[in-house]
Amino acid sequence: MAKLRKAVSYRNIERPYTRKSKFKRHNFVRSTPNNLIVRYEMGNLKKKFDHTLTLKTKSALQLRHNSIEAARQSSNRVLEKNLGKNEFFMKINIFPHHILRENPLASGAGADRMSTGMKKSFGKPIGLAARVMKGQPIFTISVNKNNIVTAKEAMKRIYTKIPCSCSIDIKENK
Secondary structure (H helix, E strand, C coil), rough: CCEEEEEEHHCCCCCCCCCCCCCHHHHCCCCCCCCCCCCCCECCCCCCCCCCEEEEECCCEEEEEHHHHHHHHHHHHHHHHHHHHCCCEEECCCCCCCCEEEEEEECCCCCCHHCCCCCCCCCCCEEEEEEECCCCCCEEEEEEHHHHHHHHHHHHHHHHHCCCCEEEEEECCC
């Protein structure tokens, strides 16, 4: 299995030449990698909660689907362990549409016969990313007033998995 490049390689927002269409001949990129995000809504979907915590970005960037899934798993683990499955509602507000590409260049002996350099350097699809604008909410957690401390801990877990600075907004539901 090939190693992942660092997030800094794909963090900046670029022009999206990654059109996906339900008609295959209209796609710019012929194949689409599988999305690693398993669930977008977790916890109790029907219950109304007192407070809502929202994680918003302070800058525009691209978030890869594997970092979003890692953030979801770590925060969901904290919430389920401390609150149980019925005392919170967590939602991922972004979806990875953008296809990331890589043009691998070979180095070493015999590399001149393997790679074509920058000729036809469109690249092969390696993953998906969500394009997030400044101030856009990424994750939302709804809890009752007595569970806000645990929800903040879960938000801090999300914050460590995402390669940007974020802010946590707490709003009381009426």
